[in-house]
Amino acid sequence: MSIQASHSFYPLPGGIHPSENKAQSLQGPIRQAELPARLIIPLTQPGFAQAHVQVQPGDKVYKGQLLASGNPVTGLNAHASTSGTVVEITEHAVPNMSGLPELCAVIASDGQDEWQKLPPLDPAETDVDTLITRIHDCGISGLGGAGFPSHTKLRGALSKVHTLVINAAECEPFITADHALMREHADEIIKGIWLLLQITGAGKCLIGIEDNKPDARDAMLKAIEDAFDDRLSLVEVPTKYPSGAEKQLIWLLTGTEVPSGKITIQSGIMCQNVGTARAIARAVLHGEALVSRITTFTGAALEHPCNMEVLIGTPVAELLAQCDLDESRLSRVISGGPLMGFHLPHADLPIVKITNCIIATTESELPTPAPQQACIRCGFCTDVCPVNLLPQQLFWFSRSKELEKAEQHNIMDCIECGACAYVCPSHIPLVQYYRATKAELREAKEKELKAEYSKKRFDFHQQRMEEQKRQDEQRRAERAALAKKRKQEAAAGGEQAGGEQAGGEQKEAKDAIKAALERVNAKKAARAAKASQQEQNDTEPGS
């Protein structure tokens, strides 16, 4: 058991040291946000399978009740985060990069905050499948940032993982949600980690934490000590952005480089965020669905920056007001960190599962960007790239839409951390170029696959048509041959028996026609008789 923080790590290439701005929001304990009157809960996750809505407007719901179920493989369940009434199910703006609306349930709170929990599970006596099903039922997704459904990740990792990496690095400036969580709920995080070890069967667990949060580290060490589990060890890594990115943290802690285009599980390592670990502990041990999370509220426009435990679906504007927002100084509201986050067009947007930070910033704190200038080939971006890519090359290829070349230079391995754009002296929004190019590449791949498939279908269709034509022709030829043969036979017979025979044959044919006509007439008569009889039958009961 390592009670002391281990200091052995593998240094990360590149990286930057932006000013941290973390102290502002760490002055007090985690606050409990006030119960909002109206919640907007997204029912679908962009990019994931569509959810089946389980409630209707007017329904009374309890806190933790299922609102929409995702499909069992890749879907994510959505739950009511407080008790109340479903007002409507409608498309509402949510914090996402596209700014496009998503299907949401609007809930009017009844102020009771009444739970409807699932029965707690005893992890020692529960099989892995039931545990994962519980995680699915509780709608848990990765709380670190990407929001990938946890049950999908865990199912893919079963008996393939030897090391569990817990991401407690929180390397992005301003964000302190995980830091605050570790200070106050380290025991629950450790319980969650224990469950994750139980599910995956991993032999050891490395908790990676940056050295700028000694109080969180001490709290975690104490919790590890109390847990008496020698599979757990905590590794302190130097503060550097982006050491909290999944593949980067795995390199820092284990020295394993996850190959390009592969996921970490293929290298036998699974990475989970501390917040996710805690949510899993709450789901299994208390039967609570993921209805709240810890979010950092910070930025110079807030009088009282803090961390708050907020219900999913709470409008951002209400929460900012609780932190005493100074509207006159506010220039912009940002969801996420200053490097990977995005603007919110307005504050009437709900907190979603992946909202780890809201920055209400002023013009002096995060000024409007200077206009983009030409690349001067200084190479700063190459020095700071944590993936050892060539950002400058990628920029040229992206700008000239040379998708193939960009792909050859491994643009798909870009983690979009923004270190290159941060150091660029020409203010080029590099990451945005890369994001666009990556999306186009994905689209092109999809198109190519579809074209290939369509070609196969079309070739098959052509082949089928030709085969049909060939068969038709064959049949026709056979028929023609048969007719010719008959004619020949007839001619031969005619020759043998002379003209009388031919006349006889003609007579025979005439007889056949006559017989057929008679048959038809007989049938018609029979039908007419039957019809008239039926008519009589139909009319009789009426008369």
Add this chain to the structure above:
Amino acid sequence: MEILTPVFTLLILAVVFGALLGYAAKAFRVEGNPIVDEINALLPQTQCGQCGHPGCRPYAESIAAGGPINKCPPGGESTIAALANLLDVEPEPLDAEHGVEDVRKVAYIREDECIGCTKCIQACPVDAILGSAKHMHTVITSECTGCDLCVEPCPVDCIDMIPEKNPLQNWHWQRPDPRLQNVQLIVTDQMRKAS
């Protein structure tokens, strides 16, 4: 006399290689123009005929014969760029005469209105429509190429072309346009000046 040695040597070599080449020309003969296959592989295979040719392969043949490369709306700009790259010519903008690039669409049959005439089934180049005479037809979405060919023959006009994905799935980041005021910047670009 010495002059004869090189003359005979070269003569023998010429005969041997000539025979080899002659054999190779017969044995490894390539049927058709291989460039047509390469061009065809770059086309979207919708078989829609918007280019004015009856299918993708005929269009590939016309390109191989020196025809214009900008007549394929489903392929759009990316296909033109790929063709230009393959043939080493300058990419041209899409010829609007043949249609404009649009999001990928699939056919959708309004099943209440379908009379089961099988006309669309006969028109479909990829066998993506299911149904039989006097029974309701439906489109197998995953097989549909969005070629539009089934819309015309339908006598009751019950086929719609609808986008394959919803707008949220279709959305992705665009390159920043420095000329526009409303640039979709990510936050990264503002952070630097702060510190």
